[in-house]
Amino acid sequence: MDEPLRDSRTLAIQLRDRIADLIRGEGLKPGDKLPTEAQLTQRFKISRPALREALKLLEQNGLIYVEHGRGRFVSAISAVHVDRPITVFESVTDMAHHYGYRPLNKVLSIAEETPDKHVAAQLQLTATDRVIRIERLRLQGDEPILYCLDYVPRSIIPARLYDIDWSGSLLSLLEEYKNRPRMSAATVSAVMLPDEVVQRNDLRDFGPALLITETCFNAAGTPVNYAIDYHRGSHFSFSLVRK
Amino acid sequence: MDEPLRDSRTLAIQLRDRIADLIRGEGLKPGDKLPTEAQLTQRFKISRPALREALKLLEQNGLIYVEHGRGRFVSAISAVHVDRPITVFESVTDMAHHYGYRPLNKVLSIAEETPDKHVAAQLQLTATDRVIRIERLRLQGDEPILYCLDYVPRSIIPARLYDIDWSGSLLSLLEEYKNRPRMSAATVSAVMLPDEVVQRNDLRDFGPALLITETCFNAAGTPVNYAIDYHRGSHFSFSLVRK
The missing domain is CATH 1.10.10.10 (Winged helix-like DNA-binding domain superfamily/Winged helix DNA-binding domain)
Structure with a gap:
């Protein structure tokens, strides 16, 4: 049944x-x-x-x-198993679970700021709008496996930053604020972590990363999250069908 | 019109x-x-x-x-432009052209061999079947931008290896042999080139690569090509929609 x-x-x-x-x-x-x-x-x-x-x-x-x-x-x-294709929109938390990881989500920094031009364009914000910037590292045991930077329009989450638990799924949090992302436009590439990130967080052994940069939209088609996720290359590979 | x-x-x-x-x-x-x-x-x-x-x-x-x-x-x-999504099946030649590259295709080696277990499984071959292994490097000016390894069942291309021009599109070649691939099951990950490849071909500066590994099927659903393509990270990024 x-x-x-x-x-x-x-x-x-x-x-x-x-x-x-x-x-x-x-x-x-x-x-x-x-x-x-x-x-x-x-x-x-x-x-x-x-x-x-x-x-x-x-x-x-x-x-x-x-x-x-x-x-x-x-x-x-x-x-040919294409079980969880890269084209399925899901939270990083769910994705990591699917790979058998139960990572600890370490919040590195949270800040409210004025977005730079690129972030503002992705989130369709004006010069006076503000964003919340969330920087997190996910560790599987001792191993860092994901470095994630997220931007959310401040207007969507008006609560005090320190009243929120940022260590959970951002998708679930956005859902609480009636703005669950439903889909995204993404790009995928292979990079090394930025030097500054490596040095500040002691990530010298991270190696090549699969970088997924995505603008996430709610059901009404409004961008609610701009996500920059570095997936440690040694720990992740995504499948897809091409036709 | x-x-x-x-x-x-x-x-x-x-x-x-x-x-x-x-x-x-x-x-x-x-x-x-x-x-x-x-x-x-x-x-x-x-x-x-x-x-x-x-x-x-x-x-x-x-x-x-x-x-x-x-x-x-x-x-x-x-x-949000998702012009040429990663989910579109196309030849590496066409893909590179779309990025504005007109790369020189340098054939590094061509050989007929017995496939290892993994390659045999991808191409649904038995222990007695043979494959053609094609190793190529694509250069944009002086810059190597793609390192490609392809396996094709020998039975599909029975001609003498040295009678064939391997520097063109493999898709077009397979089409001549009535086995044009139509779709693929692929995985994408971020890696460094294998050491042995770096050393043999002087590719120390290649940096992180977006690795796409794909089994390509003809219209009848038979695998006709197993392709391992290392896209130089500094030169390629792919777009997609996730939903």
């Missing part, structure tokens, strides 16, 4: 992931036929149009292919 | 990109209304179902949003 769908993503996307789980869970192989529409609607307790939308997504993602008149089949690409 | 659609991606995906170009080209801003379905079908000379599929993709990508009864609108995320 499958749980009802209830998270905040669209029904089609949730359903797509459920069907992908089903393909893997039941050990379907490339070339195997998918269960029929009737079986799937019954199993997930959803309407046929909702199912078709999800199946269309699976087809677009390359996980299944359609042979007209014959049905839907599992494609070769589905055999 | 727009060109007819004719590349090998699905119509919906091509159309999605055309409409995204239109949004940018005509300077539509977040919150602006999209042209009507009638205007779009006429402009792109396509059917309404095809258009709706493309619009659905744009909605899923977060570029537009729907207000029921009011129409489709440009979302905030569309203002």
Whole structure:
């Protein structure tokens, strides 16, 4: 018995992931036929149009292919696990958990400041707006695995800075303030940590970092967070489908 | 007047990109209304179902949003350029061109060999199958910007190795042999080049690399190429939408 769908993503996307789980869970192989529409609607307790939308997504993602008149089949690409693609928007906390890490989140600094031009542009702020700058390091045991810099418009979190626990998920905090980010526009690159960060925080052994810089938007399309996350290269790699 | 659609991606995906170009080209801003379905079908000379599929993709990508009864609108995320997302499958040659590079492709070595376990698994080969291993360096002026290792099943390219020009696009070559890759399952991480590669090829200054490792599949879902591409961090960054 499958749980009802209830998270905040669209029904089609949730359903797509459920069907992908089903393909893997039941050990379907490339070339195997998918269960029929009737079986799937019954199993997930959803309407046929909702199912078709999800199946269309699976087809677009390359996980299944359609042979007209014959049905839907599992494609070769589905055999290659792309479990948690880089294109899924989630908190750094959730992402780290998924990798099996339970990192300690060490707050290095919190400040209210005037954003520089670049940060202001990303958050669509004017010259008089203020931001909260949150600098954090995540440690797995003794090992630093993530260095994160976040900017949030001050207007979104008007509380006193010292009244807030900054060591939790920023996404959850933004949700409390009715501004949970839903998606982001991101760039990914490979860099060394900035020298200044290395020296101030004793991070000489961090090595190459996968840098993800992203502007995160709430459901209304307003930017609510500009995040700069350095993922320690030796500890993270992301998967994706390209098509 | 727009060109007819004719590349090998699905119509919906091509159309999605055309409409995204239109949004940018005509300077539509977040919150602006999209042209009507009638205007779009006429402009792109396509059917309404095809258009709706493309619009659905744009909605899923977060570029537009729907207000029921009011129409489709440009979302905030569309203002953030995600021009050439990392999720688009394309040749390294095309990708480099898009960044404004016209690199010289230097072939370092070509060999036929028995694949190791990992490569064999990626290409779904058995113990007796052989692969072609292609090692190349791409130089922009004097600067090495890409170090690439490719494996292709020998059975796909049965010609004599020295009869082939390996300095061009491998995708085009595979197309000549009726096995053009259409999509891939990839991982992305940040690494330093392997020591042995650095020393053999004098690449001490390469710095951190964005490593993309991908298994590429032809239209039938058969793996035809396993590619290991080190993108010099100082020269490349990729964009994507996360949702």
